[in-house]
Amino acid sequence: MFVRRFTNFTRKQGENLSKRINIAVIGAGYWGTKLVNEYLALSKKRHDLKLQAIADKSPESLCSIRERFSLPDSMLKKDYDKILEDPKITGVHIATPNETHYEIAMKAIAAGKNILLEKPMCLTSSDAFRLARQAEKNGAVLLIGHIFRFNNAVNRVKQMVENGEIDKVRCLELRWVSAMSPPHGRDIIFDLAPHPVDILNHIFEEWPTKVYAEGRSYERKKAGLEEVAFITMEFPGDIVASLTLSWVHHGPRERTVFIINEKNAIKIEAVEQTITLFEKGAKKEILVERNNTIESEINHFIDRIKNGVPPINSPLIGVRNVTVLEAMRKSLQEDKVVSVV
Known part of the structure; x- marks a missing residue:
């Protein structure tokens, strides 16, 4: 059993190394806008990365993003559930208000997404622990935005x-x-x-x-x-x-x-x-x-998804911080x- 599971993992890892990682940003406020800028810039350097979609409940924020970066309407979503339902999206970067982190991240894990979640991880340590445990059970990459x-x-x-x-x-x-x-x-x-x-x-x-x-x-x-x-x-x-x-x-x-x-x-x-x-x-x-810390953090997120590099900003760190x-x-x-x- 152990050998079979190990073989499956390495085969999947090999597949990950060659495929493109499609990322969605959830939250288009001040920080989310900075993230969009960084993902677009980094996707020109890394051909294995693409910003696939952006979600925010505010039409004004989405309009601002569209005009600033000349993005097509097809990339912009008012409902983040549309992103979670999209099988082409590999990971999500969550930059929403602190009180929404737990709910959105839990839904993303259930949808099979990998997650980079901005700090604080959650507003209670019990929620943070449950989130970390659920990611572990589902085999999802979960990193916390401790950017320093x-x-x-x-x-x-x-x-x-x-x-x-x-x-x-x-x-x-x-x-x-x-x-x-x-x-x-x-x-x-x-x-x-x-x-x-x-x-x-x-x-x-x-x-x-x-x-x-x-x-x-x-x-x-x-x-x-x-x-x-x-x-x-x-x-x-x-x-x-x-x-x-x-x-x-x-x-x-x-x-x-x-x-x-x-x-x-x-x-x-x-x-x-x-x-x-x-x-x-x-x-x-x-x-x-x-250095560009946002770019470095995103690179680590992509590399963690693709080849399982050891996490620098793990959920364990996030739980203890909370x-x-x-x-x-x-x-x-x-x-x-x-x-x-």
């Missing part, structure tokens, strides 16, 4: 940690802040915290053991709709991390990670992909070749330190 795992600056620092160039870490400071209108009905922890939490796990291969969060809802004046949050995370090895999340910070948009060690400090500008070393009163730029977010939200609601289990 494909960021050259982040990966250079990860390499420095692994090589012992960064040692005896004491504390960490992360800032995910900007001045913008709060997204309608959006929770700042589940919206902004997934990336910084994931970056720390990616670099150090550790998750926080305890968290404490405080926040304020200055604009919307409602619990659960805070526009700013300050979070302390405890990590193994007596490492503490401070995370600031904000939609009300005037000044430049920041996506920064500061790693303070015994003898020096490292600052990552995550979007700009720059690394600065501070040591003995001097600073030094560590050269990094900036578990940390839940603990942060609980801490904020109950005003107490919460253990991450």
Whole structure:
């Protein structure tokens, strides 16, 4: 039985290596539009990739996509079920509001599709686990959009940690802040915290053991709709991390990670992909070749479908990330330190 199953798998894998992967993007908002642009550009470099369709319930969003990229009406769907019913579509990239992730991804798995699901994976860890388990049962590829795992600056620092160039870490400071209108009905922890939490796990291969969060809802004046949050995370090895999340910070948009060690400090500008070393009163730029992280993530998704490369942004990572977010939200609601289990 084992030999027969293994033979079937390798035959299917061989077929996958030669066939074209047709992808659909579900969600044509701000991020979905960026994804469409990247898929169209990448399909000119990879002849085994084609953007087959785009779905969004908003006619205005679909019209905008059609005009911006000169797409035929046949590619545009108001109902994502039409995409799931299409046997020509191999995978879907889901970029819809957070609260829709679980339902759409579950339907996609049932329809036999492979999935790249934007962060956060789900709004509860129980839903995230069920989603991961269902993908496993169905043999579907499921990846989560933790895009900074494909960021050259982040990966250079990860390499420095692994090589012992960064040692005896004491504390960490992360800032995910900007001045913008709060997204309608959006929770700042589940919206902004997934990336910084994931970056720390990616670099150090550790998750926080305890968290404490405080926040304020200055604009919307409602619990659960805070526009700013300050979070302390405890990590193994007596490492503490401070995370600031904000939609009300005037000044430049920041996506920064500061790693303070015994003898020096490292600052990552995550979007700009720059690394600065501070040591003995001097600073030094560590050269990094900036890459297109969206393209790298899509390439990984296609390669995962075609030849089963090990996942970089696996559902296991997504589930654990949501578990940390839940603990942060609980801490904020109950005003107490919460253990991450």
